[in-house]
Amino acid sequence: MADEVKAGLSPQRRKRIKRLKKLIIIFLLLMILIPWGVCAFLGLKLYRTENDLTKANADRVKTEEELTSKNEKVAVLKEMVTLLSEDLDDYKDHIESLNLKEEKAPVPIITESENGIRDYKSPDGIKRIYLTFDDGPTPNTAKILDILEEYRVKATFFTIGNTSDEGQELYRRMIAGGHSLGIHSYTHKYGQIYASEEAYFEDFKRLSDYIYDVTGYRSRITRLPGGSSNTVSKVDMRSLIGQLHKDGIKVYDWNISGRDADGSDPKPDEIAANVLAGIEKFDTAVVLLHDGYDKANTVEALPLILDELIDREDVLILPITEDTPEILHIDTYQ
Structure with a gap:
């Protein structure tokens, strides 16, 4: 269908x-x-x-x-800024207190101590302490700089030649930290340095030029190896110092020693005791210490010394400058 x-x-x-x-x-x-x-x-x-x-x-x-x-x-x-601000305020207060003390300081009176070394008496009763370190820079110098920074204290380093990267950095760190950098000798070889006046000044210029090349700073202070009273030199030390003065160089021996390089190998507390006992005898105290490679005991002694001095109202711890009165073992004064 x-x-x-x-x-x-x-x-x-x-x-x-x-x-x-x-x-x-x-x-x-x-x-x-x-x-x-x-x-x-x-x-x-x-x-x-x-x-x-x-x-x-x-x-x-x-x-x-x-x-x-x-x-x-x-x-x-923010916390770091706060801490730095507090540190800056403390540092300003410290500087102001130093300036006040310096403003009150009268012209020093030259006297002679019992051991024949000149002292500069201050009628205001303020002791001026100059901590000095010979024979660096070494790793011990870095440790000493750390301690000085912690205590906010400036010191003086009479240096020898160190061409390593670490040594060059330590030269720069001394300057940056506000410490005084002085000439000790380039080689620190007494027989070579004191063979003649020409040999001494050749060594002096070598270190002076080297430090200038590394830091841009030309030092005008020196410490003679072994001091001005050393018995090694074949050169007339008075003549040598006189020539340094003519060249605008100030010369510094010491009137206090920590005795950390006299062969007795003192312990840290003994080094500190030597320094503190000596300070009581002088108003202008130039303290001899060492920062060579084998001076770990000196590093340990430094806080012991500073702990005793830092809060004393009658003490100023200062770096040596060209205006600091010379302390010499031999009489070169006119």
């Missing part, structure tokens, strides 16, 4: 029905595929969104961590 009906349809009618069936099939396919496509699109979109959210969360966590770290650093810096 269906075939009869179909057979009765015109070709045009059959084409329309066939086309309609195709449209229905396409429509049904689209109704199936479109939701799947939408689901796939939304799934991909959701996946990307989740990735973006994960990344954003990770970035947020990282930002919070960086912010926390920066806040901690800012807090540390």
Whole structure:
């Protein structure tokens, strides 16, 4: 019957029905595929969104961590600024107190001590202490500089030649720390240095020029190896010192010794006792100590000395300058 009906349809009618069936099939396919496509699109979109959210969360966590770290650093810096400000205030107070003491200091009165070494008496009762260290720079010099920095004390270093990188850095550190850097000798070989006046000044110039090249500083103070009273020199020491004076160089022996280089190998407390006992005898005290390679006991003695002196109202600890009165073992005064 269906075939009869179909057979009765015109070709045009059959084409329309066939086309309609195709449209229905396409429509049904689209109704199936479109939701799947939408689901796939939304799934991909959701996946990307989740990735973006994960990344954003990770970035947020990282930002919070960086912010926390920066806040901690800012807090540390604030604390450092506070501490530095307090240190600066303390240092200003210390400098002001030193200046006040210096303003009150009268012209020193030259006297002679019981052992024939000149002293400079101050009627104001203020002792002026000059801590000096010979034979550096060495690793012990670095330790001494650390201690001096801790106590906020300046000292004087009569140095020898050290061409190592560490030695050059220590020369610069002395200057940067406000200490006085003096000439001792380049070689520290007595027989060579004191063979003649020319040999002495050749050695002196060698070290003076070397320190200048390293630091840009030209030292105008010196300590003769073995002191002006040494018995090794073949040179007339008065003539030598006179020439140094003509060249504008001040010469410093000492009137107090820690006895840390006399061969007795004193312990730290013995070195400190030697220094402290000597200080009581002089108003202008130039203290001889050593910072050579084998002077670990001197390093340990330094805090013992400073602990006894640092808070005394009648004591000023100063670096030697060109204005410091000379202390000499031999009489070269006119």
